[in-house]
Amino acid sequence: MSIHQSNIKRVTTHQLQEMKNRGEKISMLTAYDYSMARILDGAGIDVLLVGDSASNVMAGNETTLPITLDQMIYHATSVVRAINRAFVVVDVPFGSYQGSSSEALKSAIRIMKESGAHGVKMEGGAEIRKSILRVLSAGVPVMGHLGLTPQSIYKFGTYTVRAKEEEEAEKLIEDAKCLEECGCFGIVLEKIPRELAKKVSKEVSIPTIGIGAGPDVDGQVLVVHDMLGITQEFKPRFLRQYADLSGIINGAVTEYIKDIKSGDFPSDKESY
Ligand code: KIV
Secondary structure: OOOOOOOOOOOHHHHHHHHHHHOOOOEEEEEHHHHHHHHHHHHHHOOEEEEOHHHHHHHOOOOOOOOHHHHHHHHHHHHHHHOOOEEEEEEEOOOOOOOOOHHHHHHHHHHHHHOOOEEEEEEEHHHHHHHHHHHHOOOOEHHHEEEEEEEHHHHOOOOOOOOOOOHHHHHHHHHHHHHHHHOOOEEEEEOOOOOHHHHHHHHOOOEEEEEOOOOOOOOEEEOHHHHHHOOOOOOOOOOOOOOOOHHHHHHHHHHHHHHHHHOOOOOOOOOO
C-alpha cells in the first residue's frame, strides 16, 4: 500500500520543526537495511539516518572514510523501501561533496533520485556553506552536523569530546547559526559539552539532535547497532544500551548448532 492510500502520516521537516516549537523531543536512529528499518519504523521512530557509520558497523572499516556514494545509495534504497512513516536522511559520504558545490549538488541529487530518501546530511559549518546552499536550491532538505565530525577524524586525531575550549565552542555556535541561516532543517551535535549543546539549541530556531551532547537538545540519535548491543567493543559514556542482541544471537546460534549436531533439528514436524 502506498503512503497515499494509507492513513499513516509521514514525518516531514515541517513536523520536526513543529516538534521543536512545542518542546516534543525528536527520536532518531541509524538504519542501513530493509529488515531493521522496518522494525524501527514500525516502533514509531521519527527519523532514520542512513549514516556513513555503515562503513564501521556494516562493513567493518575503522573509519567512515572508505564508504562510497554508490554504497550509501544501496543502503538508503533498502531503508526507504521499508518505511511508512519515518523521515529518512542520508549521509553524503566523504569525498563526494568537499570538492565543489556542483559536486555536492550532483551527489545529493543522486541520493535523492536513486534512493527515494527525504533529505541529506553533510558534516561541517561555514566552510561548506556554498555547497549547502547549492543543494538546498535544488529543493533537497539538508541537515548539518557539527562537533565531532567523523569524516575529519584524521584532522582531530582522536574521538574525544570536541569544543571544550572557548575558541572552538564559539566557532561551533557561529557554524550553527550559519547552518540555520542557510536553511538547514536541523543540526546533529556530536560529542560536545552539554552546556554548549544547550546554548546552541537555545540560540538556533531549527531542531538540534544530539549524540553525546546531553539532554538539553531537541532530539537524540544513536547508532542502532550500539544501542541494541550488536556491536560489543564500543561502549562510550553517552551510549545507553537497551538490549544485548549479540548475547541473544550468540545463544540462539549456539542452540542451533547443538540441535544440528545432535540430530534434533529438523524434527518430523519440520520435515515434508
Ligand atoms: O553516521 C552516523 O551514524 C552519524 C551519527 C553518529 C549521527 O552521523
